[in-house]
Amino acid sequence: MQPSPIPSADRRRQRVHRAVRELLAEQGFRISMDAVAARAGCSKQTLYSQFGSKQGLMQSVVRERLDLTASSLDLGGEDPRQTLINFALEHLEHLCEPSVVATCQLLSAEAHEFPEDAQTLYRDGCDTLQQRLANWIESAMRNGRLRHDQPHLAAELLLSMIVGLDFERQRFAVPHRARLSARRHWAEYAVDAFLRAFATAEIPAADPAPIPQNN
Template sequence: MPASPSPSPALRRRQRVHDAVRELMAEQGFRISMDAVAARAGCSKQTLYSYFGSKQELMRSVMQEHLDMATARLDDQHGEHGDLRTTLLAFAMEHLQRLSEPHVITTCQLLSAEAALFPEEARTLYRDGCDTLQQRLAEWLDLAMRRGQLRHDDPHCAAELLLGMIVGLDFERQRFAVPHRDTDAVRRRWAEFAVDAFLRAFAPGTQAPPTRSAIAFLPSASKS
């Protein structure tokens, strides 16, 4: 089997920049600057602006990479005859493993503490991260519903429910430094429990509640 080609200099530079952003966000939260990113990545600020255009676009690029990796399992087995349980378990494990990374916990703690001071940046980060993850999962579930693999229901509500079931309280346990699911074996047992419960709830042929829109479940600020 031939070796994979080496990444180009441009791709290596982009990865260094993305790594620098993730490290700095865990240290400085929303206060990171293009100067700090350039220094950490070993490039000039002019190079950053030529590649990304602005700090906002740089942050969006980092989040896009994170989401692409988080949802890659859904893309891998998106075929009509793909096994839903296998795909959702792989997605759940990827999601749990990423949330368990120490720098992710540290970053989330810091960003939560600073959100009131940087409301616009916080809303943008949430939209580009959590909202987009829910949207991608909802689109995947919607296809499964239309194929008859899941009971037809509101895919956005189903996506939010599944994400909540996958994470449970473990992210909060980690944020507050109390015992949590710290091994892949324990995380997998929880992922299997959550995915199997979800699949039972949305099994084809089960009775769906009265039709309603996901918008009814959103905070008022999100409806406008």
């Protein structure tokens, strides 16, 4: 069976999102609707009609990325460990993309010049990801899969454990976990450590995953 063709509106949205991601890595917060329209091959009026504003366009791009990262949480699988490992792997894969590292470096350098844009981007991205993970953790706690504690703080703890120092390694151009096998080992180690910390009395914690000697 041939796959269903992608509707033209969805194809245009994909082109626009790709243009935004590319331009953010090149221009940072100085990105304009004119530049996006030129890169995506559409009119500025089309952008305003579809997204409403530059902020709405940015939110659409961020939301698409968050939906990909949090897809394993939304599926609601029966195995909390595998669900969190899948989440961790998706998050690490995204952070391992060179364009993401370049974008974050540029946006961090410009944040003091564009404080409102920076705060909005942080709220729509980092805060929202933390909240979606916290919602999943809270549900797992209610269902007796995790020990009852503060879900929002637990989500922040797990996110920091997942990322570790690898993003900083990339920012400073030192060797990082570029291979999927290395990221998987780290994801399993971080998730297992988290689950041991929040294990219930009824559910034994998993044995820690082995960590490879090199990255």
